[in-house]
Amino acid sequence: MKILVVEDERKVAAFIKKGLEEEYYTVDIAFNGKEGFDLALECEYDLIILDLMLPFKDGISITRDLRARNIVTPILLLTAKDKIQDKVDGLDAGADDYMTKPFAFEEFIARARALLRRRESLKTLVLKAGELSLDTQTHKMNINNTDIDLTPKEYAILEYLLRNKNKVVSRTKLTQHVYEYNFNTDTNVIDVYINKLRGKIEQHSSVEYIYTVRGVGYVLKEE
Numbered sequence: 019m020k021i022l023v024v025e026d027e028r029k030v031a032a033f034i035k036k037g038l039e040e041e042y043y044t045v046d047i048a049f050n051g052k053e054g055f056d057l058a059l060e061c062e063y064d065l066i067i068l069d070l071m072l073p074f075k076d077g078i079s080i081t082r083d084l085r086a087r088n089i090v091t092p093i094l095l096l097t098a099k100d101k102i103q104d105k106v107d108g109l110d111a112g113a114d115d116y117m118t119k120p121f122a123f124e125e126f127i128a129r130a131r132a133l134l135r136r137r138e139s140l141k142t143l144v145l146k147a148g149e150l151s152l153d154t155q156t157h158k159m160n161i162n163n164t165d166i167d168l169t170p171k172e173y174a175i176l177e178y179l180l181r182n183k184n185k186v187v188s189r190t191k192l193t194q195h196v197y198e199y200n201f202n203t204d205t206n207v208i209d210v211y212i213n214k215l216r217g218k219i220e221q222h223s224s225v226e227y228i229y230t231v232r233g234v235g236y237v238l239k240e241e
């Protein structure tokens with residue numbers, strides 16, 4: 019899952035990013051409204067965390083302009099002000115929820131998770147293909163009733179492949195989904211993680227699951 023955080027207070031941005039990464043999410047940060055809006059148009063995110071007061075373009079304008087362009091990604095607004103009108107304006111512009119700063123991180127994460135779940139395709143908490151399953155709460159893979167620990171990147175790759183089960187996923191798409199915006203997509207780092215995942219699967223199953231599509235990417239097949 020990939021999340022965009024648009025927040026001009028660098029300390030707050032860093033704090034949110036660190037916390038989300040500990041929950042196995044991939045995070046892009048934009049420090050101003052213009053950059054945030056451009057990233058939201060350019061990349062596919064599963065959730066956008068948006069500060070209200072931002073340089074160049076405020077959170078409410080960003081929300082309104084994204085919705086006007088049919089970008090329906092859930093938006094969680096962060097507001098320093100505890101004014102009712104700000105919240106009403108934000109929700110009316112198309113935001114899904116808001117939090118008043120300062121907030122408890124646990125509540126923030128719970129709200130983020132709730133917004134991610136709201137999307138129909140994300141309601142399944144356990145993703146499955148044959149004997150293989152992935153628990154999106156514990157981040158563990160299970161094969162034939164054995165739980166297997168995954169690193170955050172292995173988890174992110176497997177989750178994306180499972181959500182796109184039986185569809186070919188390009189290496190570029192996979193890299194964009196599990197790495198930050200500035201990551202160099204030319205490297206073979208995805209292949210390294212795929213091999214690690216395959217190794218973990220092989221130890222518990224004779225089924226291959228993850229297939230290479232030469233010159234394109236990968237497909238996770240349910241036989």
Ligand code: CA
Nearest residue numbers: 026069071072
């Ligand atoms: Ca701000």
